[in-house]
Amino acid sequence: MGYRRNCVIWVTCLQFSVCLCSGPPEKPTNLTCVTYYDKNMTCWWNPGHGTLVPTTYQLNLFIPSLQLQNCIPELSKNSCTIYYPNIRYYVDYTIWVEAKNNFGKTDSDHIVLDAMDSVKPEPIFITSVQPGHGSSRSLIVKWENPGKLPIIFPLKYHLRYRMAGTVDWIQIRPEEILPHREDFTIKGLKPFTKYIVAICCMGQDGKGYWSDWSSEKSGTTSEDQPAQGPDLWIVNKNPNSQSRPVLIMWKELSTSDANGIILGYQLQIKERKSQAVAWINSTDLEYSRVLSGESYIITIAAYNSVGNSPESQLIVPPANPEELPPVLQVHAATHNERLLVEWKAPNATVNRYIVEWCVAESDSNQCSGPVHWMNEPNSTEKAFVDENIVPFKRYQITVYPVYNEGPGTQLSIMAYLQQDSPACGPFVHLKETGKTEAELEWDEIPVNKQHGFITNYAIFYKPAGDNESYVTVGPASRKYTLLNLRSNTLYQVNVMASTAKGGTNGTVITFKTLIFAKRETAAIISSTCLVSLSIAILMLLVYFKNKIRTKSCQTLPDPADSHPYVNSLKYQIQHRLDAENLEKTSQKVSSTGQKQQSGDKNESRRICSGSAEDPTIMGSSSGQQTPTRVLRSNSTCLLLGPEETS
Numbered sequence: 001m002g003y004r005r006n007c008v009i010w011v012t013c014l015q016f017s018v019c020l021c022s023g024p025p026e027k028p029t030n031l032t033c034v035t036y037y038d039k040n041m042t043c044w045w046n047p048g049h050g051t052l053v054p055t056t057y058q059l060n061l062f063i064p065s066l067q068l069q070n071c072i073p074e075l076s077k078n079s080c081t082i083y084y085p086n087i088r089y090y091v092d093y094t095i096w097v098e099a100k101n102n103f104g105k106t107d108s109d110h111i112v113l114d115a116m117d118s119v120k121p122e123p124i125f126i127t128s129v130q131p132g133h134g135s136s137r138s139l140i141v142k143w144e145n146p147g148k149l150p151i152i153f154p155l156k157y158h159l160r161y162r163m164a165g166t167v168d169w170i171q172i173r174p175e176e177i178l179p180h181r182e183d184f185t186i187k188g189l190k191p192f193t194k195y196i197v198a199i200c201c202m203g204q205d206g207k208g209y210w211s212d213w214s215s216e217k218s219g220t221t222s223e224d225q226p227a228q229g230p231d232l233w234i235v236n237k238n239p240n241s242q243s244r245p246v247l248i249m250w251k252e253l254s255t256s257d258a259n260g261i262i263l264g265y266q267l268q269i270k271e272r273k274s275q276a277v278a279w280i281n282s283t284d285l286e287y288s289r290v291l292s293g294e295s296y297i298i299t300i301a302a303y304n305s306v307g308n309s310p311e312s313q314l315i316v317p318p319a320n321p322e323e324l325p326p327v328l329q330v331h332a333a334t335h336n337e338r339l340l341v342e343w344k345a346p347n348a349t350v351n352r353y354i355v356e357w358c359v360a361e362s363d364s365n366q367c368s369g370p371v372h373w374m375n376e377p378n379s380t381e382k383a384f385v386d387e388n389i390v391p392f393k394r395y396q397i398t399v400y401p402v403y404n405e406g407p408g409t410q411l412s413i414m415a416y417l418q419q420d421s422p423a424c425g426p427f428v429h430l431k432e433t434g435k436t437e438a439e440l441e442w443d444e445i446p447v448n449k450q451h452g453f454i455t456n457y458a459i460f461y462k463p464a465g466d467n468e469s470y471v472t473v474g475p476a477s478r479k480y481t482l483l484n485l486r487s488n489t490l491y492q493v494n495v496m497a498s499t500a501k502g503g504t505n506g507t508v509i510t511f512k513t514l515i516f517a518k519r520e521t522a523a524i525i526s527s528t529c530l531v532s533l534s535i536a537i538l539m540l541l542v543y544f545k546n547k548i549r550t551k552s553c554q555t556l557p558d559p560a561d562s563h564p565y566v567n568s569l570k571y572q573i574q575h576r577l578d579a580e581n582l583e584k585t586s587q588k589v590s591s592t593g594q595k596q597q598s599g600d601k602n603e604s605r606r607i608c609s610g611s612a613e614d615p616t617i618m619g620s621s622s623g624q625q626t627p628t629r630v631l632r633s634n635s636t637c638l639l640l641g642p643e644e645t646s
Contacts, residue, residue: 024104120209122146129219136191136224154204164194191224191259223260226309231375242293260304293319315406324408332415339385360396391418419452425506435517452499
């Protein structure tokens with residue numbers, strides 16, 4: 001209906017120069033109605049832009065031959081509700097909205113609508129979600145259709161479902177569900193899996209509105225036999241021994257592979273040479289056994305109430321086997337709070353890879369805790385370790401390629417999920433001190449307190465009352481000699497161990513350098529000793545010289561003045577021996593000739609009894625007379641005159 005709108009515009013200039021402009025209300029648009037069967041019919045519209053003049057709205061419903069119905073909104077300007085039983089079904093209404101103010105009125109477009117063509121059903125109520133009959137991959141969904149709808153009002157349905165723990169819905173199109181029914185079978189599901197289901201409906205002819213989604217209902221499909229066997233691995237600490245204690249381990253199946261509740265595992269250990277077989281039924285995830293040096297085939301299968309899984313198999317090579325090639329390299333690094341392990345595949349056909357990890361905080365860097373592992377397909381060259389691993393602990397990461405003949409040679413590295421500064425610093429020892437140097441040693445920090453890889457050691461040293469200096473050495477160093485120190489000076493020293501995340505100081509020690517160097521001290525001591533020795537030798541020489549001179553010239557004693565002890569037997573014998581020696585000497589002297597007849601008869605010469613002559617010449621006490629010769633013996637001397645020596 002087209003018409004020209006006559007606008008009445010007036011302008012009133014009020015005090016303070018405020019001007020107002022207005023006219024008839026704006027035309028309402030987008031008139032829409034929804035019917036809630038046997039409850040009400042509510043209509044909405046867009047009132048347009050507001051005006052400064054108060055505006056009222058009225059919803060009009062007209063059926064030919066009946067009185068005009070109207071509805072005046074109470075709380076809002078854009079909706080109005082007509083309640084049952086003032087609603088007629090299966091007849092056409094002419095419906096419009098009238099907007100009115102002091103300057104006129106404006107009607108919306110008129111719509112013709114049967115209340116049944118705008119019905120929005122109540123939500124469906126799902127009564128049950130049950131496993132399909134004889135099928136582990138289906139669920140039967142049953143529901144109750146909304147009440148109060150007439151029988152002649154057929155419905156169509158829209159169903160959706162998702163696995164528990166996921167957010168993505170899978171839709172069942174309305175064409176796949178027969179109209180006006182109360183059950184549906186969802187197929188193609190996973191066994192022993194929980195699903196969430198919801199459903200909505202609307203009139204089959206597509207007129208009206210979809211109902212709200214029903215409340216969600218869950219159901220679980222029935223069990224099926226496990227889809228695959230458990231991952232299998234073996235820890236063999238003595239592969240070259242003829243008596244090998246081994247630990248056989250396997251993984252729990254995931255829920256999607258278990259297809260039910262796993263009741264146990266059937267383990268088979270078969271010696272390839274003798275074909276001897278051992279069967280073990282276990283509910284654990286590991287089994288210990290001692291194997292001989294022969295090759296073995298180990299298989300395992302999981303079972304539930306429906307049946308057994310396919311078998312998983314592992315070949316155990318004999319003792320001292322020909323080594324199979326390892327992976328070419330292994331690298332580990334932290335990635336998004338997980339440990340990313342990467343490797344390079346060997347130049348051979350690999351069936352799968354095994355990644356092992358364990359805490360390695362012993363001095364030998366061997367596993368000091370349980371061994372954890374995971375199985376990876378041969379199509380990948382990396383794996384994320386995110387379970388059974390914590391920060392600040394050192395782990396040994398090992399990768400094995402697994403061939404048809406068995407596991408290949410291992411390749412291992414050390415890694416941390418997250419590093420930190422060491423829990424403590426090194427303990428420092430002073431090994432030796434000199435005049436301008438000092439040798440230090442420090443202990444290695446225990447691995448469990450390193451909290452990361454040691455990158456370097458920093459040695460800080462400070463003389464009393466002066467600035468601190470430092471020197472850095474590599475992580476393998478355990479000792480260092482400080483040079484160019486001050487002599488006779490007190491120093492303070494500590495060593496800091498650092499990782500990629502920071503450093504920690506160790507114990508602080510003090511020492512004092514020497515006044516003299518070791519060579520200087522040795523020279524001083526040597527000089528002192530030489531001087532002392534020289535003085536001692538000189539004194540001994542003087543002493544012995546005086547001693548000899550005193551004993552060399554002893555005069556025979558006068559028997560008249562001798563001590564009574566001289567008459568003892570010892571001295572008598574000695575005196576007799578000396579007399580005999582003197583007589584022999586006298587005869588020998590007389591036989592040399594009597595060449596010297598002159599001289600003083602009182603002049604005498606001492607002749608000492610003994611085995612040798614001393615040619616010492618003794619001067620006379622009476623001036624220049626013929627010298628006398630003294631002959632010495634061990635105990636007596638004979639003084640000879642000049643006539644006896646001629």
